Amino acid sequence: MELFDKVKALTEIQATSGFEGPVRDYLKKRMVELGYTPEFDGLGGIFVTKTSKVENAPRIMVAAHMDEVGFMVSAIKSDGTLRVVPLGGWNPLVVSGQRFTLFTRTGQKIPVVTGGLPPHLLRGTGATPQMPALSDIVFDAAFEDAAEAVQYGVAQGDVIIPETETILTANGKNVMSKAWDNRYGCLMILELLEFLADKELPVTLIVGANVQEEVGLRGAKVSTTKFKPELFFAVDCSPASDTFGDDNGQLGQGTTLRFFDPGHIMLPGLKNFLLNTAETAKVKTQVYMAKGGTDAGAAHLANEGIPSTTIGVVARYIHSHQTIFNLDDFSQAQNFLRAIVTHLNADQVAQIKNY
Template identity: 30%
Template sequence: MFKDHFYNSLKELAEIPGSPGREQTIVKRIVELIKPYADHVEIDHMGNIYAVLEGQKSGPTIMVSAHSDEIGCMVSAIDEKGFLRMERTGGMLESLLVARKVNVNGHFGVVGVKAGHLQTAEEKTRIPKMENLYVDVGAKSREEVLAMGIDIGDSITYISDLERFSNQDLICGKAIDNRSCCVLLIELFKKLQDKEFSGTLVGLIAVQEEVGLRGATIASYKINPKYAIVLDTIACTDTPDGNHYPIGIGKGPVMPLLSGGGARGNIMAQQMKELIISFANQLNIPYQLSVMPNGTSDISAIHLVKEGILAGALTFPRRYSHSPVEVADLSDFENGFLLLEEMIRNIDRWGSLSFLK
C-alpha cells in the first residue's frame, strides 16, 4: 500500500511546475497537504515552508528537510516572431533540452530544433549552446506572447509525467528530485499524529536548492535546530555509462559521507553516520554509503549555520539525474521512510552524539 500511495502522491507533486525562485504553485499545494497534520505552518518571504509538530514529551528540536524546487530555465528574451530565449536556473543541460516539451508559465511549449534535413554534417554531431536554443509557444509575435501572460523572467520546466515500468517498483519522470522527499515529509507528519516522540519536529520544505542551497541557509538560521536530517535524491552509477561509485537503485537509501567539493560540500559527522547505521541495522533495512565529490544537498549549507548544526542526510538513488526521465525504485523510498520514522520516534535513544566518545 505504501508504494501505491507514494507513487500517486508523487505523480501529483512532480507534475506541478516549480523552478528555483518560481515555486509558488508547488509551495501552495504542499501547504494544503501538510497543514492538516501540523500544529503550525508558516511560509517566509522566500517561500520556505515551516511545519511544526510537538511531541508528547519535551526534547530537542529536530529539523527534517526537503526542497520544493526543480531544475528549470527562465525566459530571458522574446523576439518579434514570438520565440523565447532562456537562461538556466539549476542544472539544465543543453543536450537534454533539445526537442523537449516544456511548460512556460502554465503554457505548453517546445524547445525548437533545426530539422534533420537542414542540418549540416557538423550540426548533426554538435550540441547547441544555451544562447542558441529557443522555445516555441505557438505565438506569431512578441505581442501575442505577452498577451498570453508570458514575460521575461517566467519559468520554463520540463513536461514529463511520472510513469511506472512493467516492473511496478520502478518509476520514471521529471522532478523526482526532489518532490519524492516532499512526499516523504508529508507522510512523516501524517504518521506522527499520535505524537509519540520527544521534542519538536520542524518539517522544512526549502526553496532554491538547485541554485545554491539558498532557502535552507536562511531557514536553518531561523529554526536553529539541535539536529537536522536532510532528505534528497542522489545520482547512481548502475548503468552502462556509470563509474566506480557503487550506488544503484533498489539497494536502499544512501548516506552521502562526502558530498560536494571544497568549501561548498559536506563531510557527514561520524557520530551521525554511526547513528543512522545503527537504526538501519536494527530494522534490517539495506543502505548504501557514498563518497561522491560531485553533487550535494542542503546539508552542505545547514551544517554551517550559526554555531554549526549536527546534520545527517538520507538520499535516494535515481538514474539519469537532472533529466526529464529520472528513474527510481519505490522500495528505496519505502525503506527510507521506515528508517526515518523509527529515528524520529526514538530520538531519546540518540544519546549525546558528542564528537569525542
C-alpha cells in the same frame, strides 16, 4: 492513496526555484489535514513544529526542498521564439526536443517546445553538430512574432517548467517522471508527519521543505536561522550512475548513506548513529559518495555549526524530463527516517554532537 498515486500527484506539479507556490500549497493543505499548523520563513519555506513535552528537548530539523529545475525567459526574439537562463543545473543534451509549460505573470499556461536543427538541414553544409549553449537553445511557443508573444502575456522573467506524465515501468517496480529531485523529499515529509501524528517524542521536530535548493542551497540557510535546530536531516534525491558502469548509486539498493560530497563530510558521531540505527531497523542501505550537494551542505555551516546529513535515494537521469526511480528505495528511506526520529533523544543527540 496508494504510493504511486502520491508520487504522481507530487511529481506532476510544476514548480521551479523561486516559484515553489504550487508545491507549497499542496504541502500546506496536507499538513493542515493531518492536524498541524504550518509556518513560513521569509523566502517561502514551509514547516511545522511538533513540540516535545520533555523539558529542554533537542530541536531536530527534517527538510525537503520544493523546487525542481527549470528556466526563466531572458529574451523574446523578433520571430517570437524565446531564449532562457537556467534555474538549476541542466545538461544541454537533454533539453532539446522536449515539452514545457511557460507560466505568465497573470497565471496563463502556454505550451512550449525546445527545438534543435534537424539533420536534414545539416546535409551538404559541412557543419558538425555541436554541444549547444543553454542560452542558444530555441524555446518555441509558435508565436508569429515578438508582438504576438507579448500579446499573449509573455515577458522576460516568466518561468518555463518541464511537462511530463508520471508512469509506472513495465515491471511495476519503478517510476518514470520528472522532478523526483525533490518531490521525493516532499512526499517523505508528508508520510513522516502522518506517521507521527499521534506520537509523542523526546525531541522537538521541525519538519517541512525549503525553497531554492537547486540554485545554491538558499532556503536551508534561512530556515536553519529561523528554527535553530541542533541536528539537520535533508531528504533529497541524488543521481544514480549504475547505467554508466559505476556502482556508486544503484537503483533498488536502498536508501543512501551519504558519507561525502564536495560541500559536506558526515561527522563521526552522526555516522555511528546512522549505521547503528539502520542495523537495528533492518533498513537496506548503500554507501554513496556524491559529486553534488544538498541542503545539508548549507545547514552544517549555519548558526554555530549544525551536524547534518542527507536521507536520500538515487534516481537515473535526474534534472531531465524523464527520471527513473525505485519504489522500494522510497519505502526503505521512509523506514529509515521513521527509525531515526523515534530513536533520537537528548542523550543520543549529545553523543552525535560529541564528534
